[in-house]
Amino acid sequence: MVLSESWKNFREGLADGLLPLLGKEIRGRSRSWRFPLLLSIYLALLSGGILTFLWLNRQVSQFFLQTGLLLYGLFACGLVLLLAFIAAAVAATAISGERERRTYDLLLVTAASPAGIILGKWLSSVVYLLLLVVAALPLLAVVYLFGGVPLVTLGKALLLSLFAGLGYGAVGLAYSAVLKRSQAAIIFSLVTVFALIFGTLIIAGIVATSQRQPGPVPPPPPGKERAWYIYLSPLSALPDILPQNGVPVPIAGELINISRHLTAGAAGVYYEEPPSGMPATWPAWVRFTVYQSLLTLISLFIAALAVNPLPPWRKRQLLRGTKEPPPKKD
Amino acid sequence: MIRIKGLIKKFGRVTALRGLDMTVPAGTIYAFVGQNGAGKTTTLRILAALLPPDGGTVEVAGYNAVKNPRAVRELVGYMPDFFGVYDDLRVGEYLLFYAAAYGIRGPEAARRRDNLLELVGLGEKREDFVDTLSRGMQQRLCLARALVHDPPVLLLDEPASGLDPLARVELRKILRELGRTGKTIVISSHILPELADFCNYVGMITEGRMVYEGPLTQMIAAVQVQQIVLRVAGEQTPALKVIEAWPNAAVVKLTDEQVELRLAGGEAEAAALLKELVQAGAAVTHFARTEQTLEDAFVQIASEVK
Numbered sequence: 001m002v003l004s005e006s007w008k009n010f011r012e013g014l015a016d017g018l019l020p021l022l023g024k025e026i027r028g029r030s031r032s033w034r035f036p037l038l039l040s041i042y043l044a045l046l047s048g049g050i051l052t053f054l055w056l057n058r059q060v061s062q063f064f065l066q067t068g069l070l071l072y073g074l075f076a077c078g079l080v081l082l083l084a085f086i087a088a089a090v091a092a093t094a095i096s097g098e099r100e101r102r103t104y105d106l107l108l109v110t111a112a113s114p115a116g117i118i119l120g121k122w123l124s125s126v127v128y129l130l131l132l133v134v135a136a137l138p139l140l141a142v143v144y145l146f147g148g149v150p151l152v153t154l155g156k157a158l159l160l161s162l163f164a165g166l167g168y169g170a171v172g173l174a175y176s177a178v179l180k181r182s183q184a185a186i187i188f189s190l191v192t193v194f195a196l197i198f199g200t201l202i203i204a205g206i207v208a209t210s211q212r213q214p215g216p217v218p219p220p221p222p223g224k225e226r227a228w229y230i231y232l233s234p235l236s237a238l239p240d241i242l243p244q245n246g247v248p249v250p251i252a253g254e255l256i257n258i259s260r261h262l263t264a265g266a267a268g269v270y271y272e273e274p275p276s277g278m279p280a281t282w283p284a285w286v287r288f289t290v291y292q293s294l295l296t297l298i299s300l301f302i303a304a305l306a307v308n309p310l311p312p313w314r315k316r317q318l319l320r321g322t323k324e325p326p327p328k329k330d
Numbered sequence: 331m332i333r334i335k336g337l338i339k340k341f342g343r344v345t346a347l348r349g350l351d352m353t354v355p356a357g358t359i360y361a362f363v364g365q366n367g368a369g370k371t372t373t374l375r376i377l378a379a380l381l382p383p384d385g386g387t388v389e390v391a392g393y394n395a396v397k398n399p400r401a402v403r404e405l406v407g408y409m410p411d412f413f414g415v416y417d418d419l420r421v422g423e424y425l426l427f428y429a430a431a432y433g434i435r436g437p438e439a440a441r442r443r444d445n446l447l448e449l450v451g452l453g454e455k456r457e458d459f460v461d462t463l464s465r466g467m468q469q470r471l472c473l474a475r476a477l478v479h480d481p482p483v484l485l486l487d488e489p490a491s492g493l494d495p496l497a498r499v500e501l502r503k504i505l506r507e508l509g510r511t512g513k514t515i516v517i518s519s520h521i522l523p524e525l526a527d528f529c530n531y532v533g534m535i536t537e538g539r540m541v542y543e544g545p546l547t548q549m550i551a552a553v554q555v556q557q558i559v560l561r562v563a564g565e566q567t568p569a570l571k572v573i574e575a576w577p578n579a580a581v582v583k584l585t586d587e588q589v590e591l592r593l594a595g596g597e598a599e600a601a602a603l604l605k606e607l608v609q610a611g612a613a614v615t616h617f618a619r620t621e622q623t624l625e626d627a628f629v630q631i632a633s634e635v636k
Contacts, residue, residue, distance in 0.1 A: 009400055012433060020430035028418035102414035106475065109378050109408045110431035111400060310382045310399055318382060318396045 010113065017116020018123065025124030035128075038090075039135060042082055046139050049078050068146020075143060076157040076241055079136055080164050080234045081197070087129055087165035088193045091172030092185040094121040095307060099180055114308040118300055122173055129165040133158055156241045160285055164234040167292035168193045170299035177306035200233045232295070237288035331356040331391055331483060331514040332377065338385035339372050339538075346372045348538040349386065354516055354531070356482075359509045361529035361546065362518040363628055369538040370518040371411060374485045377516070378408040390483060404432070407476035411488040411518075415468055417461035421452060424460050424471065425478055432479035446474040450504055466497030473504065484508065484515045491519075502527060534631055542631050556600060557582070560589045560607070561616035569612035576603055588616070 029035045053074050057067050095118075098104040107117060140158075143149055172189035179185045204227045230236040282290075305311050310318075332354035339347040347369045354360045364370050375381040376388055379399035388395040395402045416424060422443055429439035447453045450470035455463065463471060469489065476484060489505070490498045506528045509515060519525050525532075532549050534542040542549060562569050569589065573579050578594035593599060597619075604617050 013400060016431050016433050019435075020427050023430070024416065024419065024423075024427050027423070028416065031418045101416075102410075102412055103416060105375075105378075105380055105408070105410050106413060106428070106472075107431070108380055109403055109406070110428060111404055111433055111479070112431045113400070309380050310396065314382055315396060 010115070013111065013113025014116040014119065016110065017112030017114075017118075018120040020112070021117060021120025022124050022127070025121065026127055029124075029128060038086070039132070042086065042132060043135060043139070045082060046075065046078055046136055049074060050139060050142060068143055069149060071146060072140075072143040072149045072154070072157075075140060076161070077238060079133075079157065079161040080238070083129060083132060083161045083165035084168045084193055084197060084234065085190060086132065087125060087169035088172035088189040089186055090128060091122070091125045091169040092176045092189040093182040094125070094173055095176040095303070096179060096182040096185045097176075100182060108307070108309060114304045117307055118173065118177070118304045122170060122300060122303075125169045125173070126166060129162060129169065132165075133162060153241055156285055160234055160237055160241060160288065163289045163292040167295045167299075168196070170296040170303070171196075174299040174303040174306070177303040197233045197235060200229045201235055203227075204230045231284065231287040231291045234288055234292075237283075237285035240283050240285040331358075332516070333389045334373070334377075334386065336386035337373065337376065337383055337388060339369075339376065339381070340384050346538055347376075347383075347386075350535065350538060351540050352533055352543065354514060354533075356514050357512050358514060358531040359505070359529045360514070360516045360531045360533060361525035362516050362533050362535065363520065363525065364518075364535035366520065368535045370535060371487055373535070374408070374487050374516065374518060375410075377402075377485055378406050379403050380408070404479065405481055406483045406485055407479070407481040408485045409472050409476045409487060409489055411491055413472055415460040415463075415471070417459065419460055420456070421447065421458050421460055421463070421471060422456040425474060428475045429478045434479060442478055442480070446477055449477075449507070450474045451500065464497075466493050466500065469493060469497065469501065470504065473501075477508075482513060484513055486515065486517045488519055489517060534628060536631075556593050556595075557620040558591050558593050558600065558603075559616065559618045559620065560591065560614065561587065562589075562607075563613040563615050566612075568610045569607055569614070572603070572607050572610045572612065576606070579603060 050071065053071055057070075095104070098107060112120075140154065143154075168189075171192055172185070175185040175189045175192070176182070179188065207227065332352065334350060334352040337347050337350040337352070338345070350369065350373060352373070362370055362373070372381065376383050376395065377390065379395045379402045382396065390402045390405050393401040393405065416427075419427065425443040425446060426439050429435070429442055434442065443456075444453070447456055450473055452463075452467060452471060452474070455467065460468070460471065469492075473486075473489065476486075486505075490501055493501060505515065505517070509528060517525060517529065526546065530546055532542070532544065532546045533540055534549075560569060566584075566589065570581070570584075573581055573589065573591055576593075578599060580592050581589060582592050583590040593603060600617075600619055604614065607614055607617075
């Protein structure tokens with residue numbers, strides 16, 4: 001009986017936060033000048049990258065297929081990185097912005113539960129990310145002019161970029177809930193995202209270099225694999241969705257090869273036990289999405305605790321301290 | 331309707347509330363008065379389940395604010411002293427958003443929006459963006475927001491702060507109207523004459539403790555201090571000598587025309603003083619007692635506590 005009452009309260013609190021906030025955020029963003037501006041910058045960066053690539057490779061028409069693959073690789077890299085940083089920066093103002101606008105108390109005093117508020121804010125950033133992904137599709141279609149990229153690989157790239165955005169958006173939301181100022185939340189979020197994307201690989205590279213013996217890179221010892229934390233970076237999953245062969249195209253080809261070397265080469269010589277419960281056969285992009293889902297859940301949980309005026313441990317503490325008769329309804 | 335016992339709240343080393351007791355009977359308009367920093371806002375935030383107490387019990391309609399904060403929030407409409415608005419929403423959308431956050435959607439939400447906008451006089455502003463409203467209008471909109479789930483208890487923290495005189499009059503009118511609907515309203519303010527106009531219960535807080543609580547009329551009657559304006563024909567000296575010698579009297583203001591004095595005690599004390607003045611040879615031409623106000627009462631109680 002008590003359980004069903006708690007479940008009812010949880011469900012109602014969730015709905016009272018999620019539905020109105022989702023509607024309000026979408027409506028608000030569609031009216032704000034910031035969204036079209038950000039969308040324009042985002043598309044300009046992606047288009048600029050593609051145009052620069054095509055201009056640099058104007059001499060290599062004989063490598064038409066490889067050019068298409070490389071263009072796709074460059075596009076996938078750009079999409080993943082842009083969405084990761086945009087999602088974190090946008091979500092980092094979600095709760096702290098409410099505090100700064102002095103609308104935070106008005107939100108908390110409603111029947112919406114902390115989980116409902118956080119999920120509403122997070123899902124609205126999901127919708128925002130989906131819009132960014134959809135807006136990039138016409139650019140992705142340019143890749144098809146050159147051919148050579150299967151639809152499944154293309155889908156993986158979009159999935160990867162979406163998961164990167166969702167996870168890092170949740171990190172931004174957690175910072176926004178914990179820190180009072182938007183500026184601080186944005187800085188901390190971007191630094192954390194930078195550390196997760198590049199820092200993990202750099203650490204893996206340093207560890208690998210310190211352990212590396214002279215001579216060729218040895219194959220992984222049986223039962224060992226790459227350091228688990230490199231899967232916190234979407235760059236570790238990129239080789240799964242990038243062209244597999246070396247490509248003789250100047251500059252752009254080098255960029256992608258460096259990315260592959262960074263993830264599969266340097267980090268690959270540092271081996272350890274695989275994380276428990278995760279089959280060693282899982283490809284890197286699947287591992288990344290699993291880790292990203294965990295990161296999302298942990299971040300959302302922290303955010304929900306941070307916005308709760310009466311967190312569960314404090315409630316227990318207070319109720320232990322008060323000896324009073326059970327509440328009665330008027 | 332509201333029962334607080336031994337409420338304690340600390341912010342680091344500062345103790346904001348030191349065992350506050352408060353009882354608000356159902357249907358009263360409760361003036362919650364006190365100096366700045368006395369603990370009014372902290373108490374209201376705890377009542378709205380926005381802040382956990384460090385000790386004591388808080389109950390609204392029998393629901394404990396710690397044990398059942400969700401139930402308390404549904405019973406309470408809260409209007410903070412400083413608040414912001416979503417500048418990207420229209421007035422009507424703003425109310426619909428908060429209605430949905432209380433689980434009220436569809437035609438019922440639209441009906442409440444229209445009724446509340448009429449109540450606060452913003453019916454014609456429904457399609458305007460919230461940030462285009464004046465401060466007074468935003469204050470009224472925030473009041474409508476606090477009423478959107480039809481709560482039996484309203485907590486208003488300095489609702490008239492920052493409003494011009496006209497906007498204050500309008501707000502008072504709305505609050506009087508709400509009082510007639512039988513809602514329990516707790517209003518914190520330091521502008522006491524405003525509260526005295528329409529409140530019927532008063533709680534006075536000083537340094538985190540309730541120093542007086544009860545019906546407003548009783549409080550004013552209980553405070554036996556009166557202001558007296560005295561005019562005499564000719565020499566004021568005999569009158570001043572009597573006042574100086576009188577144990578419960580003190581001159582507040584002295585001019586060539588009149589003497590203003592403060593006198594502790596009731597009507598009998600005033601009559602006795604007048605008799606003494608006449609017997610001492612003072613040619614009294616004017617002896618008038620001014621009516622006690624909430625402000626006078628507050629000043630006296632606060633000074634007694636000190």
